[in-house]
Amino acid sequence: MSIQSAARRLTAPDIRARKGGEPIVSLTSYHAHTARLIDPHVDFMLVGDSLGMVMHGMETTVPVTVEMMILQGQAVMRGSSRALVVVDLPFGSYEGSPQQAFATAARVLKETGAGAVKLEGGRRMAETVRFLADRGVPVMGHVGLTPQAINTLGSFRAVGRDEAGAELIRDDARAIAEAGAFAIVLEAMAEPLARAITAEVACPTIGIGGSSACDGQILVLEDMLGLSDKVPRFVKKYADIGPSIGAAVENFAADVRARAFPGPEHVYASKKSA
Numbered sequence: 001m002s003i004q005s006a007a008r009r010l011t012a013p014d015i016r017a018r019k020g021g022e023p024i025v026s027l028t029s030y031h032a033h034t035a036r037l038i039d040p041h042v043d044f045m046l047v048g049d050s051l052g053m054v055m056h057g058m059e060t061t062v063p064v065t066v067e068m069m070i071l072q073g074q075a076v077m078r079g080s081s082r083a084l085v086v087v088d089l090p091f092g093s094y095e096g097s098p099q100q101a102f103a104t105a106a107r108v109l110k111e112t113g114a115g116a117v118k119l120e121g122g123r124r125m126a127e128t129v130r131f132l133a134d135r136g137v138p139v140m141g142h143v144g145l146t147p148q149a150i151n152t153l154g155s156f157r158a159v160g161r162d163e164a165g166a167e168l169i170r171d172d173a174r175a176i177a178e179a180g181a182f183a184i185v186l187e188a189m190a191e192p193l194a195r196a197i198t199a200e201v202a203c204p205t206i207g208i209g210g211s212s213a214c215d216g217q218i219l220v221l222e223d224m225l226g227l228s229d230k231v232p233r234f235v236k237k238y239a240d241i242g243p244s245i246g247a248a249v250e251n252f253a254a255d256v257r258a259r260a261f262p263g264p265e266h267v268y269a270s271k272k273s274a
């Protein structure tokens, strides 16, 4: 085995150890090819259940299944070799009991080879986080805006906007940190709240619309590349590749219609002259 191929993947304890240190870089990935492209640049990649909305055009993440997460988790593992891969547990696959969560998480880890799972929820999930962590399942938490709860929340709005609401989110983050989460995603909250949580929990916080006060950041890859139709207001676009795809396809269509599309003779001709 060469030294290069022996380079090991980052693990949940590696991410946990970055608390207060070099900021943690992360993005979502659902495919082998995007995993390959982002692998050298991120510390972990999340196979997020946002794939239901981004890849499949669903209105919410609620219909996403364990099978969908496993299929894309396998693809992302094939495409990457360095970053930790974290797979979301989808709605309905873990909230029933710690035992249900363990059965789902164990299946996800066995069938994908990923290094950790993520689940949404604070105090109500603390017992489950402890149950999983005690049984060898690294758990990333997710508090603040929790999109799987859209049917009770009513909309994807920022949370913790008054003092009482902010206090509940702090309690949520503390509860799952104390239960053994190795990192916690803080979604859609104002900077003072994200800063307070980051200061009081022992594990790293990963912001998504949670300000730069967090220990790291995550974005949905398609959102920051300009591929998504609708993006949350906090998303900074680092590229705008949607229009370039449109332009490339338009050029392709023009070539096809003009019968100017290079065919096999093009390849054979260049082989002969080589």
Ligand code: KIV
Residues within 6 Å of the ligand: 028, 046, 047, 048, 049, 050, 051, 088, 142, 185, 208, 218, 220
């Ligand atoms: O599913 C997802 O993409 C996520 C991120 C928004 C953190 O949970």
